Amino acid sequence: MELIYLHHSGFVILTSDATIVIDYFEDSLSPKDGILHDEILKREGRMYVLSSHFHADHFNKDIFEWKNTKNDITYILSNDIHKKRKIARDSASWLKKGEEYNDNNIKVKAYGSTDVGISFLIETEGKTIFHAGDLNNWHWMEESPETEWKRDEKKFLDEIDIISKDYKNIDLVLFPVDPRLGNEYMRGGKQFIDLITPSVFIPMHFWNDFTSANRFQRYAIGKGIKSPEINHRGQIFHNIL
Template sequence: MTLAYIYHSGFMLEGVSAILIFDFWRDADNGIVERTLSTTHKRVYFLASHFHQDHFNPEILNLPVPHGEKKVILSRDIYRRRRAGTEGVTAYLRRGESYRDDLITVHAFGSTDSGVSWAVHVEDKDIFHAGDLNNWHWADESTPQEIKKREGDFLAILNDIRKECMAFDLVMFPVDPRLGSDFARGARQWLQYIPTRYFAPMHFPPARERAMTFGPEAERMQTRFLYIQEEGEAIARF
């Protein structure tokens, strides 16, 4: 499988028979998504974790896959917020719900913000896209009580995930320097709780360079950190 970084929290994962596009906001400057969709004969899955405009672009409902097949799997809050209807949508999922077909299984876990996070089993690989699941503690600004509450909510969801999925081949997870001095706390806790083969940071523009400083720490925790240099690049093959 090949993982390409698109933009912000958007990634494209291409396998032998399927392509998964997570949290598409806009295409990379090199047009990797448009180019792939125009030529592929594979089944393309779009997944959007919640309604925020930096994670869901209704354009995905209209993007053509002229030689393949398209399926769209969305968090239920996108429908509740009237960001999309039922036309062109394969499934809406709430926390705890699943979608299955002959190529993939998708399970929706919780989030510490809007919507859900995604666990996907595809081509014998276990994949996780966090959406806006993170320990959003804002350590330099929040009170100790706020930090404790947010951390407790986050760790409860990690426990839910760990009960169902003991390890992942690939995880896409926020490493957002806006959080301040301890911006990688959520990512660190994820790796402490759940063994992860490849870890891709996201939700960091425009602070990419600082986000990448988490890499050496992640590698000391026995994971392969995927350093991102630019939009539209392939960052892993596994």
């Protein structure tokens, strides 16, 4: 199984039988240029396209153009996209928190978010992969009063507690490590892996600040978790699982 980092929170997972694209909004070089358009869309086998919510850095309606050249493609999208982006109901399988999509290749369960939309727990080829979407401890501690950030933190901790009751261990976690949050920008990621132990942790939602994102590596490795450096758009993590 291979993992490809596109940009921001966008990833591609390559299995032996399928291609899974998550939260695409730009390709690896520019909005429509890079490894996805040059190679991945030409790959044989079934393709699944997942989007966690309607925000422009997680969803791009151009994904529906891919079906013009790709026959076997399934869209699994958060229900807020249908409402906010006026996408036809018959264009996708729509998920709300607690709902699932299943077929012979993949199972996708929707968990909650601390912003809008959902997060994804994907099961395929005997592996579990969690993509957080905008689920994070968006605490803004340096700007918000204590009562406010503690309220928001509780909402986050309650959500990961729900996930942990179903999955105490996850093979691969893709999770926001966003330096815009200030001094404790890694707080949500630390809390997540303290409660749910992944085999591999990859940061996301850091735009182009790779240095800040990779500071999480030391904490993850100290917990016995594999956390390879992420260094550029279009990076391929071979044999990630």
